[in-house]
Amino acid sequence: MADNFFDFIGDNNDGHWRIRSISTISGTPIPSADFLTIQQGNLQPSGQGTWSLKGFRSNIRYAERPEKEQLIAVQAPLGRSEATYAALIPIRKTAAWWDLTQEERRAIFEKKSHHTEIGLRYLPAIARQLYHSRDIGEPFDFLTWFEFAPEHEAQFEALLMALRQSEEWLYVDREIDIRLERV
Amino acid sequence: MADNFFDFIGDNNDGHWRIRSISTISGTPIPSADFLTIQQGNLQPSGQGTWSLKGFRSNIRYAERPEKEQLIAVQAPLGRSEATYAALIPIRKTAAWWDLTQEERRAIFEKKSHHTEIGLRYLPAIARQLYHSRDIGEPFDFLTWFEFAPEHEAQFEALLMALRQSEEWLYVDREIDIRLERV
Numbered sequence: 001m002a003d004n005f006f007d008f009i010g011d012n013n014d015g016h017w018r019i020r021s022i023s024t025i026s027g028t029p030i031p032s033a034d035f036l037t038i039q040q041g042n043l044q045p046s047g048q049g050t051w052s053l054k055g056f057r058s059n060i061r062y063a064e065r066p067e068k069e070q071l072i073a074v075q076a077p078l079g080r081s082e083a084t085y086a087a088l089i090p091i092r093k094t095a096a097w098w099d100l101t102q103e104e105r106r107a108i109f110e111k112k113s114h115h116t117e118i119g120l121r122y123l124p125a126i127a128r129q130l131y132h133s134r135d136i137g138e139p140f141d142f143l144t145w146f147e148f149a150p151e152h153e154a155q156f157e158a159l160l161m162a163l164r165q166s167e168e169w170l171y172v173d174r175e176i177d178i179r180l181e182r183v
Numbered sequence: 184m185a186d187n188f189f190d191f192i193g194d195n196n197d198g199h200w201r202i203r204s205i206s207t208i209s210g211t212p213i214p215s216a217d218f219l220t221i222q223q224g225n226l227q228p229s230g231q232g233t234w235s236l237k238g239f240r241s242n243i244r245y246a247e248r249p250e251k252e253q254l255i256a257v258q259a260p261l262g263r264s265e266a267t268y269a270a271l272i273p274i275r276k277t278a279a280w281w282d283l284t285q286e287e288r289r290a291i292f293e294k295k296s297h298h299t300e301i302g303l304r305y306l307p308a309i310a311r312q313l314y315h316s317r318d319i320g321e322p323f324d325f326l327t328w329f330e331f332a333p334e335h336e337a338q339f340e341a342l343l344m345a346l347r348q349s350e351e352w353l354y355v356d357r358e359i360d361i362r363l364e365r366v
Contacts, residue, residue: 002318002320004320043226043227043320044226061285064285098242101247101251102244102246102289103247103289134241135241136185136239136319137225
């Protein structure tokens with residue numbers, strides 16, 4: 001059925017990833033947890049862990065053809081053995097963002113905020129995967145997942161700083177930054 | 184939780200709508216049923232009826248600002264007392280469609296196929312609501328729902344004919360046309 005659904009399960013006892021830190025960038029915090037497991041799920045609640053966030057992979061929404069080709073050419077897959085660090089960044093955007101039309105969002109996303117262009121600068125060091133949560137009644141609109149080698153964490157910080165200073169981020173009203181290390 | 188999810192339940196015994204006909208326009212047929220009920224659902228299967236299709240309402244994906252404003256100004260709500268006829272048209276699009284980028288899909292959808300422009304011609308006679316199904320592992324990508332007075336069914340046929348002759352419809356590989364009457 002829905003093989004594009006994944007559960008991100010925070011737990012205090014065990015998991016595939018050890019949580020190094022949970023920082024609330026904006027909005028309401030989430031409960032603490034020591035470990036995270038990501039597993040393929042379905043449309044039903046995982047019912048596991050201290051908290052559980054659900055998201056689904058979908059088609060790309062903003063990248064245009066040249067950007068899409070560039071992304072495909074340069075991006076790294078998840079699960080590289082050297083990528084022992086990861087970040088899970090759930091974000092929610094404002095009602096004002098969702099009231100915009102697709103082209104208005106695209107203009108802010110890329111023409112003004114250079115989202116894909118910024119992301120491309122850090123490929124292939126930073127592998128990433130987007131999960132959608134807005135349409136399925138979750139507390140966040142997106143779960144963004146990143147994997148990288150420990151020596152690339154400074155690059156990852158630079159990537160985040162660039163995005164958080166962009167116009168697009170004026171539309172983010174809840175953001176949690178969870179840093180992890182593979183167990 | 185997810186109050187944007189709806190189940191379309193086909194049943195042989197009763198329902199809010201009597202099914203007048205089920206026509207397979209392209210692709211695999213669906214089982215017959217005599218009645219249809221639409222009810223608010225959640226992410227779990229309805230487990231009801233002979234068959235059950237699930238979809239969710241979401242933000243508009245293609246209309247640009249002037250089209251969106253026009254739609255809002257002209258469109259009719261669901262549930263008008265005179266709109267005793269309805270159509271449920273589940274469609275699936277090809278992998279080639281989903282491999283396109285958003286801007287390429289938009290170009291086919293509107294610049295070449297005039298989808299919104301055609302739809303606007305038949306407002307407010309034909310009320311409609313789009314439900315998304317692709318991301319949730321359903322057999323169709325979209326469930327399109329239309330309500331109109333019986334005297335407007337000829338207009339509805341003209342609307343369908345225009346869309347089915349468009350370039351966009353080259354990317355539709357499964358389409359079922361279910362006509363209904365309010366019980």
